[in-house]
Amino acid sequence: MKIPPSFYLNTDVVHLSKSLLGKYIFTCIDGVTTGGYIVETEAYNGIIDKASHSYGNRITPRTQTMFMQGGIAYVYLCYGIHEMFNVVTSVEGQPHAILIRAIQPTEGLDVMLYRRNMLALKPSITSGPGSVAKALGISRAINAISLQSDTLWIEDRGLTFSDEAIATVPRVGVSYAGEDALLPYRFYIKGNAYVSKPNK
DNA sequence: TCGTCGATCTACT
DNA sequence: GTAGATCGACGAG
Numbered sequence: 001m002k003i004p005p006s007f008y009l010n011t012d013v014v015h016l017s018k019s020l021l022g023k024y025i026f027t028c029i030d031g032v033t034t035g036g037y038i039v040e041t042e043a044y045n046g047i048i049d050k051a052s053h054s055y056g057n058r059i060t061p062r063t064q065t066m067f068m069q070g071g072i073a074y075v076y077l078c079y080g081i082h083e084m085f086n087v088v089t090s091v092e093g094q095p096h097a098i099l100i101r102a103i104q105p106t107e108g109l110d111v112m113l114y115r116r117n118m119l120a121l122k123p124s125i126t127s128g129p130g131s132v133a134k135a136l137g138i139s140r141a142i143n144a145i146s147l148q149s150d151t152l153w154i155e156d157r158g159l160t161f162s163d164e165a166i167a168t169v170p171r172v173g174v175s176y177a178g179e180d181a182l183l184p185y186r187f188y189i190k191g192n193a194y195v196s197k198p199n200k
Numbered sequence: 201t202c203g204t205c206g207a208t209c210t211a212c213t
Numbered sequence: 214g215t216a217g218a219t220c221g222a223c224g225a226g
Contacts, residue, residue, distance in 0.1 A: 042207070051207065053222085060222065080219030082208050099207060130208050173207055 002153045008070030008089045013096035016089050017043040018187050020098060021166060022159040026107065027152050029137040034108030036126065037159060040101040040188035040195050042171050044086070046094055051177035054095035065144045066095035073152055075133070075143040082130030085138045087147065087154070101129045101172075101186075103136075104194045112136070123193040165190055172196070 003023065010016050018041075026035030044052040053063045053076070065074045070089040074097050078084050090096040103126045105112055112135040116125050126135045133139070138152070147153050171186045188195045 044207075053207080058222085062221065076207090077220055079206065079208050080221080084207065086207085097207095101207090124209095128208070134209095171207075176206075 001155050002148060003156055005071045005148060008087070008147070009091055010070075011090045011094065011096070013043045013045050013089050013098065014185060016096075017041040017098045017185065018166065018168075020087070020100075020154075021187055021189060022161055024106070024155040024157050024159075025100065025103060025136070025153075026155065027136045027138060028150055032108055032111050034105075034111050034136055036103040036105035036107065037157075038100060038102075039104050039192045041186070042099040042101055043185040043187075044097045044099065045183075045185065046090075046096050049177075049183075050180040051171060051174035051183075052095070052097070054097075063095070066097050067093055068144065070096070071147050073138075073142060073145050073147065075138055075140050077140060078130070083133040083139050084129045085133045085136070099129055100132055102127050102188070102192075102194045102196050103132055104192065105135065125194075127194050128196040161189060 020038050020041050022037055024037045026033055047054055047057045054066045062076055066088055069092040072088045074086040074088050075083055086097040086099050088097050105126050116135050126132050145152055167188050167190050168184045169186050170182050174181045
């Protein structure tokens with residue numbers, strides 16, 4: 001059921017980002033499983049991508065996770081508040097990552113509502129990278145964990161989308177990256193209610 | 201060592 | 214529409 005390790009070793013991170021749309025992601029934390037399928041992703045293309053933390057081959061305690069072999073999670077803190085969840089891909093030494101920006105929740109709804117401090121289901125529950133991580137209970141404690149583990153994994157349940165149903169646009173929140181901010185590295189399912197707002 | 205700014209979200213006015 | 218939260222990486226000094 002879990003996507004095999006070989007899937008993550010592909011060196012075409014842009015193609016992989018698109019492939020992840022419609023895949024199911026789950027976490028099992030404190031014995032509770034939560035998850036849903038991915039509806040929005042962004043690619044971060046290694047050391048030549050100014051928008052990536054690993055631009056210019058920067059290796060720090062935070063970014064070293066990205067340099068490991070594909071198939072693990074990269075979780076980091078942004079703006080001092082929000083945890084962001086990425087999938088590390090490609091081979092060791094090549095810091096590719098895919099930011100999961102939005103999912104459509106299917107499992108453990110009540111737990112996700114509790115984690116998000118919400119009383120009723122609204123699209124905003126898993127819309128935007130900070131919200132996704134919070135709803136799934138993802139924190140830096142599981143940084144670098146394997147996607148073959150029983151805490152965090154991704155499944156292929158045969159859900160696919162045609163090219164026409166997928167929008168390809170520039171990334172969000174990376175204006176500091178100069179011309180690289182214009183690269184069409186963001187993918188989402190057109191019309192899906194859980195896709196984050198900007199650029200829609 | 202200090203100051204700046206970020207792959208953001210929420211709660212206000 | 215916009216301020217505030219508040220940690221880690223970086224560059225200047």
